[in-house]
Amino acid sequence: MQIELRDIRKTFGSVRANAGISLLIPPASIQGILGENGAGKSTLMKILSGFILPDSGDIIMDGSRVVIHSPADAIRRGVGMLHQDPLDFPPLKILDDFILGRRGAVFPDRRKAAREFRQLAAQFDFDLDSEAYVDTLTVGERQQLEILRLLWFGAGVLILDEPTTGISQPQKEKLFATLRKLADQGMTIIFVSHKLEDVELLCSRVAVFRQGELVGSAEPPYETKSLVRMMFSRDLAFTGRTSVPPGGPILSLRGVSLEALRLQIRDVSFEARAGEVIGLAGMEGSGQSVLLSACAGLAQPVSGRVRLGENDVTGLSYHAFMKRGVAYLPAARLEQGLVAGLSLADHFILSEGVGGIFIDRGRAQDLASDRIRTYNIKGAPSHQVESLSGGNQQRMLLALLKESLSLILLEHPTRGLDIESTLYIWSKLRERCAQGAAIVFISADLDEVLQYSDRVLVFFSGRVSPPLPAEGLSVEKLGGLIGGKGWDVLASAAVAHG
Ligand SMILES: Nc1ncnc2c1ncn2[C@@H]1O[C@H](COP(=O)(O)OP(=O)(O)O)[C@@H](O)[C@H]1O
Numbered sequence: 437m438q439i440e441l442r443d444i445r446k447t448f449g450s451v452r453a454n455a456g457i458s459l460l461i462p463p464a465s466i467q468g469i470l471g472e473n474g475a476g477k478s479t480l481m482k483i484l485s486g487f488i489l490p491d492s493g494d495i496i497m498d499g500s501r502v503v504i505h506s507p508a509d510a511i512r513r514g515v516g517m518l519h520q521d522p523l524d525f526p527p528l529k530i531l532d533d534f535i536l537g538r539r540g541a542v543f544p545d546r547r548k549a550a551r552e553f554r555q556l557a558a559q560f561d562f563d564l565d566s567e568a569y570v571d572t573l574t575v576g577e578r579q580q581l582e583i584l585r586l587l588w589f590g591a592g593v594l595i596l597d598e599p600t601t602g603i604s605q606p607q608k609e610k611l612f613a614t615l616r617k618l619a620d621q622g623m624t625i626i627f628v629s630h631k632l633e634d635v636e637l638l639c640s641r642v643a644v645f646r647q648g649e650l651v652g653s654a655e656p657p658y659e660t661k662s663l664v665r666m667m668f669s670r671d672l673a674f675t676g677r678t679s680v681p682p683g684g685p686i687l688s689l690r691g692v693s694l695e696a697l698r699l700q701i702r703d704v705s706f707e708a709r710a711g712e713v714i715g716l717a718g719m720e721g722s723g724q725s726v727l728l729s730a731c732a733g734l735a736q737p738v739s740g741r742v743r744l745g746e747n748d749v750t751g752l753s754y755h756a757f758m759k760r761g762v763a764y765l766p767a768a769r770l771e772q773g774l775v776a777g778l779s780l781a782d783h784f785i786l787s788e789g790v791g792g793i794f795i796d797r798g799r800a801q802d803l804a805s806d807r808i809r810t811y812n813i814k815g816a817p818s819h820q821v822e823s824l825s826g827g828n829q830q831r832m833l834l835a836l837l838k839e840s841l842s843l844i845l846l847e848h849p850t851r852g853l854d855i856e857s858t859l860y861i862w863s864k865l866r867e868r869c870a871q872g873a874a875i876v877f878i879s880a881d882l883d884e885v886l887q888y889s890d891r892v893l894v895f896f897s898g899r900v901s902p903p904l905p906a907e908g909l910s911v912e913k914l915g916g917l918i919g920g921k922g923w924d925v926l927a928s929a930a931v932a933h934g
């Protein structure tokens with residue numbers, strides 16, 4: 437089946453998830469959809485499989501325009517989707533799950549279905565026992581079952597959204613072999629991923645998404661470099677590195693392991709020295725936030741030691757970290773950093789404790805005016821924080837930081853900000869480094885990571901690289917690592933450097 441998408445648009449509130457996507461997918465091919473988290477891939481797939489309706493735009497299947505109202509509607513038209521998050525499975529036998537939802541199957545012929553199931557499973561070399569229970573299956577096996585079911589339903593288009601997350605390497609190889617076979621048989625496959633390696637290995641063509649737009653496409657032989665540029669690069673005006681010569685250790689992690697929901701980080705060691713900036717790079721959800729929380733005392737390591745200067749602070753609270761000169765600026769400025777409903781002056785009262793228990797309004801007003809000038813904030817002391825733009829909220833957060841800080845932890849410090857605000861924020865952070873603070877920050881923007889970090893830790897699928905000097909990295913190399921390429925070389929490099 438050929439699928440054509442014309443100018444598909446979908447917004448959620450102020451987020452443009454799909455900002456006019458046009459794409460032609462030929463039959464008997466494996467179309468890759470590549471893009472970092474939040475690029476709009478899943479949204480487009482949900483539109484194509486009837487889970488959500490687009491705000492506007494057309495879907496044309498084999499030459500005729502269709503409106504896909506629901507998932508059942510999509511199945512009727514031959515479009516089947518394997519989800520990113522495995523759905524909850526009722527306690528059913530495999531065969532019953534297989535039969536479930538088949539149109540017209542009010543009284544399914546179990547024997548006939550069992551025979552067809554076995555034939556299909558054998559065709560793809562899937563080792564599934566139709567009488568076993570679904571909740572005993574691994575993620576990879578559930579995927580196999582789901583593929584068989586969609587084929588049995590007569591799917592001519594198969595959509596897979598991040599299917600290689602949570603399955604083993606042999607299962608992945610089997611999945612890829614199956615998909616190739618299906619494409620050879622004439623099926624249209626749409627394979628959504630943020631993993632460069634998988635896409636390069638499997639797809640006959642690739643479309644790259646970024647911030648809701650289709651920003652480029654490629655065919656084999658793929659050039660990893662150009663795919664990475666399309667995925668990540670904002671091309672910041674490079675202002676040159678102005679690193680401060682690093683001083684003594686401010687923060688050190690030794691063999692730290694962390695466990696978060698569905699994520700384990702093993703044995704991370706690094707040191708942030710006075711004046712140094714450490715960037716944490718990776719796809720969102722690869723562990724950077726958990727590690728940053730551990731640096732703030734907000735997440736407790738299951739093993740390993742955390743030190744601030746000479747002091748072992750393993751297991752101490754966020755409050756104890758703060759008292760030792762640590763500040764943590766989360767990504768959600770209005771939810772966690774600033775208090776909606778309070779004015780700028782109120783924020784200075786809260787953070788500085790101006791006037792002790794007897795609040796000195798006059799002094800708070802003066803302090804606010806002073807900082808608003810210093811930090812170039814477009815707003816008055818009496819304005820409420822939520823009336824500020826994103827860039828001004830971020831400036832406000834920086835203005836609220838205490839004078840004497842040794843460690844500043846930031847999540848996406850310039851996300852959504854214009855270039856001017858970005859440069860300004862970093863000039864202020866650099867001042868802090870010059871005064872002897874260390875900075876650890878997370879960013880999804882590779883140009884920002886490369887431009888402002890001295891060293892970079894890369895996160896991929898539960899792995900954390902040793903600290904890599906930013907000077908030796910390029911957007912291509914860093915983007916490759918984030919997408920899972922180049923780790924073999926890295927491991928040996930880490931061994932070589934002890
Ligand atoms: N149901 C929803 N409600 C609000 N925002 C959404 C919803 N679904 C997606 N988004 C937003 O739309 C953008 C694109 O998301 P998504 O299509 O899931 O991206 P991807 O699959 O490429 O990671 C993101 O900013 C996401 O937060």
Ligand SMILES: [Mg+2]
Pocket residue numbers: 477478479520597
């Ligand atoms: Mg997605």
